[in-house]
Amino acid sequence: MTAAEAAGEQARHQHGGHRVINPAVLYVGTPVLLLASRNDDGGANLAPASSYWALGRMLALGLEADGHTLANLRERPQLTVNFPSPPLWPAVEQIADLTGKPEVPEAKAARYAYSADKFAAAGLTPQPSDLVDPPRVLECLLQLEAQVRRVTPGVTGDYAIVEAEVVRVHADSRIVRDGDHIDPLAWQPIVYSFRHYFGIGEPLGARGSAAPSPADRWAEEQEEPEGGDAACWLASICPECGAMREATGACRRCGAA
Numbered sequence: 001m002t003a004a005e006a007a008g009e010q011a012r013h014q015h016g017g018h019r020v021i022n023p024a025v026l027y028v029g030t031p032v033l034l035l036a037s038r039n040d041d042g043g044a045n046l047a048p049a050s051s052y053w054a055l056g057r058m059l060a061l062g063l064e065a066d067g068h069t070l071a072n073l074r075e076r077p078q079l080t081v082n083f084p085s086p087p088l089w090p091a092v093e094q095i096a097d098l099t100g101k102p103e104v105p106e107a108k109a110a111r112y113a114y115s116a117d118k119f120a121a122a123g124l125t126p127q128p129s130d131l132v133d134p135p136r137v138l139e140c141l142l143q144l145e146a147q148v149r150r151v152t153p154g155v156t157g158d159y160a161i162v163e164a165e166v167v168r169v170h171a172d173s174r175i176v177r178d179g180d181h182i183d184p185l186a187w188q189p190i191v192y193s194f195r196h197y198f199g200i201g202e203p204l205g206a207r208g209s210a211a212p213s214p215a216d217r218w219a220e221e222q223e224e225p226e227g228g229d230a231a232c233w234l235a236s237i238c239p240e241c242g243a244m245r246e247a248t249g250a251c252r253r254c255g256a257a
């Protein structure tokens, strides 16, 4: 780099300009998922993932080529896609370094261990699905049952793209509004951004609508505490185990009163 270029670069930094970097990951922020698939022996595997997009009823997932989930989906092309809410992030972490592959792949050997039952390892509960074989995750407020339609090897060989059709959607009644709509104020995914977990925070506004936006509703609810309480999911967190729970009755996950 010449002196002039160095001076230019320094000036750019001083003024908050961009610089060329080489980050290890490009995880800018996507939802955390828990993928359930069926093992050879009839047990269920559960794996965190976040490489996800959806268009219409089709999902695309990016899965590592050496993962047990991908092996299961190639053999038995059904899965459930479960979306944990922020209180469940410790459960996700609990199984982050586990694989359902009995022989841990060499590339993962230093950090990963085998687990035959990641539902138990995460402290989560399998819940039977309606239309696919793998179970759902009871504690997740939003769950998709899906049929794999195509698995495409990735260009580098170390991942594959799984395209799956959603055949059933299950949503906890606390996050449903006006029939079939997910209430964006009640629903909170976990967002995985540069290897950190986040909630989605306060709404900025609704897309392309003159109707009151979630941001307006949120602002109104701040002025009226009663309304705010009803829509806020925080009031539904079990203080014992962090699971979402009904306003009355024992916690479904840990049984706390």
Ligand SMILES: Cc1cc2nc3c(=O)[nH]c(=O)nc-3n(C[C@H](O)[C@H](O)[C@H](O)COP(=O)(O)O)c2cc1C
Pocket (backbone or CB within 6 Å): 032, 045, 046, 047, 048, 049, 050, 051, 052, 062, 063, 064, 066, 067, 068, 069, 070, 092, 093, 096, 097, 098, 099, 100, 101, 112, 192
């Ligand atoms: C938050 C989070 C997001 C992840 N996202 C992905 C992903 O999108 N695709 C993937 O293949 N692995 C992802 N992983 C890594 C897998 O969960 C990990 O490799 C796990 O061992 C896979 O389990 P399995 O071998 O039983 O399928 C993610 C892990 C965490 C903790």
